[in-house]
Amino acid sequence: MNPYLPPVADVAVERAMPEVPPEVQKKIKQAWIAGAISGSMTLLFTLLAISGTKAAGFNAWNFIDVVLIFGLAFGIYKKSRACAVLMLVYFVVSKILIAIETGSVSGTVLAIIFIYYYAQGIAGTFAYHKLVKQ
Template identity: 35%
Template sequence: MNDQYNLDDAVRDANQASIAAFIAAAVSGLLIVAAMASSADGPLGQFADPVNLIDVALVVACGVGLRFYSRTAAITLVIYYILAKIIMMLEEGRPSGLLFTFIWLYFYWKGIRGSFAYHRLRKEADSNYRSTPVWFYYFVIPVGGIILSLVVLGLSLFGLGLIAESGALVNSAVITGDQLSESDLQLLLDEGIIRPDETVLYFYSAGITSISDDGNLLTDKRVVSYERIEGVLEVYAAKYEDVAEVIIVEEGNFIDDTIVEINTTDDDVFLLLLSPLEEGDQTFINELRSRVPSKPDQVEQQKIRENEA
């Protein structure tokens, strides 16, 4: 910083960074509201989540902080902006909007320069100057901490979602067969869990980094469950025409999976574990039941239940 940089310059830089933050928040807010109102898909679809409003709140809070020459707000704004841009580029698979990114970073960086210089120059002019008012400790820091924690949590979950989509993590919901990666599909074939002439319709595994230890699936011919016990793979399966009854033993929740019991005409029993996320368990069960042929005795029992009702 050169000797000509004075208090007016510091004020100007901090104010410009604040205005840039407010403009960014306004544009983002308008995009989010427009996307939510129109249920937009495609490029605008990523803005349709109301959780994005937390990001807007953080940027606004930083903009307000810069009006008071807050160094914490200035640093937070730069770090958040860089992280958000990195995640966005990872999602798109390529760099985009680099010109605007550097323009906004330029103004946000001026906020850091201006806020630090402001307090230094005030302290040099007045040794009794207090850079941070008491109310800042009791209000701005706690509120800012809460907002920042929510944003970091959101970015972390979003990052995990990107990792899951890349195949590094197993999807935590029931997925369709065409969402299985080629490597996972090959693993199912190599382990003999599915046959070469079968097509996977739905799949779910409780694994974290691999589906090799357990899984539940529907193919166009069978319902299958498998698990690895002490290193030995156990596969349980039944053709749809051999399924006697499908029983929901326990409904799942945000912690536990739904447990489904499969009874066969040969008096065999095995269990399926299905994630209730996005009602994937119900989709799986409905598809399974639609493929199980109705047995005459089951039809008769159903008529009896209807008459009793």
């Protein structure tokens, strides 16, 4: 054997990815779509607020929220458990802070729908990683 040849490794060995059930994929997809919708709505209200229209306590600082929401939605798209959990926590905390700041609770039905999809995203990402681990 020639000592000057590069080492040879068997790289053709592939780990077979398990079949992910459509229900799991659907939960993840619905969660990141809900995140994209939430980010788009936050962006719209932020743009309205900086253009002079009064929009429920929104201001230019909400661009940080927009970036965070879209980032977490992308993380859910990439099947990140941490992003799924953080999205739900962030959404609930932001709704509570908005209710405290404005003094009124509005959009409860819509908030419950988003919470449902984010919770489903958590279930989907955890199920996905459980399948991959096996």
